[in-house]
Amino acid sequence: MSSARTTPTAEVLHYSAFAADPSGGNPAGVVLDASALDDDAMIAVAAGLGYSESAFLTPGPDPDDSRSFTLRFFSPKAEVDFCGHATVATAVALGERFGTGRFDLHTPAGRVPVTVREENGALKATLTSVPPRVDEADPDDVAEALAALGWKAGELDSALPPKIAFAGVRHLVLAAANRQRLADLDYDFDRLLALMRRLDLTTLQLVWRETPTVFHARDPFPVGGVVEDPATGAAAAAFGAYARHLRLVPEDAQLTIHQGHDMGRPSLLEVALLPGEASIRVSGTAIPL
Structure with missing residues (x-):
């Protein structure tokens, strides 16, 4: 109970x-x-x-x-x-x-x-999820996000370009080129908050691709008054749409997202893409506290 x-x-x-x-x-x-x-x-x-x-x-x-x-x-x-x-x-x-x-x-x-x-x-x-969509990210907005994060453009994974992904709420997806870049997160809270409010973003979905279907994620959430979210199902759904939009994975892919490890709250999110179905499915357990 x-x-x-x-x-x-x-x-x-x-x-x-x-x-x-x-x-x-x-x-x-x-x-x-x-x-x-x-x-x-x-x-x-x-x-x-x-x-x-x-x-x-x-x-x-x-x-x-x-x-x-x-x-x-x-x-x-x-x-x-x-x-x-x-x-x-x-x-x-x-x-x-x-x-x-x-x-x-x-x-x-x-x-x-x-x-x-x-x-x-x-x-x-x-x-x-509700029907998702993926929109282009303005280069100036991406530059401002990187400045707020303290990241350099050369530290991004060129195979996973910045996009704004939606599956109920909006997320700016930025992919780090290596795991260490993702692990080292120390951002300007107020600067990122101002950008996210202007763009109506709920989180930034910061990811690193370990294998073709396994990803690690971190999600700054200053608009909610929280520095970082340890598990973000809405962003996971949006990322599933992003991966499909870019044809990074097959139409019937099963994705695994590891989140929260750098915060000491490890989380596991399972994302399913189904052929012919626009919506994204996200699965996980929940335990009473």
Whole structure:
């Protein structure tokens, strides 16, 4: 059973998503019944928890469908249209209470179906993203991002060009040429925050390619008031679209993304591309805290 914290108006559950151990993954608060909370109360709960995002459920648009919910996400600073790790945490919490199977989650970014199954004695959730897209990144914006990061253009992997990828929210994808460049992350928080607000970015998806289908990632998240996200399901979905757009991988590729290791919170995100299906699937476990 998961631990819970009681506020005057809501019970908050605590999970770490994309890890099988509480010392890893990305923590999220989950409120399974947020009907009594207004926007100010939800952001107050999120700010009090201090997690990168927390999830708040209310009944879905179909009152006769007990597996349909409206899902909103709040960082400690503001509402976020979509959050992958909080979606996985929410799906596992729902699976614990209502059993495995499919749930329909209606988010500000659109409808996100999730399925929950038991695997090796633990619950694993798979989300199906909204239709993604990949846009060109302005060279001047890329230069400003590199300046804020303290990176040089020559430290990028020329085979993985900068793009803006979307699968619910926008991410600037920058690929490091080597693992050490990715490991050495010490950026100008305010400068990067200003750029991300101007471009409506949720994170930077900084990646290094270990093999054709295995990647390492780090995600600065200053717009959420967080220096770095240890596991970013929304960015993983967007990166799946990026990899397909650039034809880096086959149409039916299964990608593995390692994130959080440099923070001491190792996370594992599984990304599936399916032929003929625009949406990207992201899978992971979540463990109660």
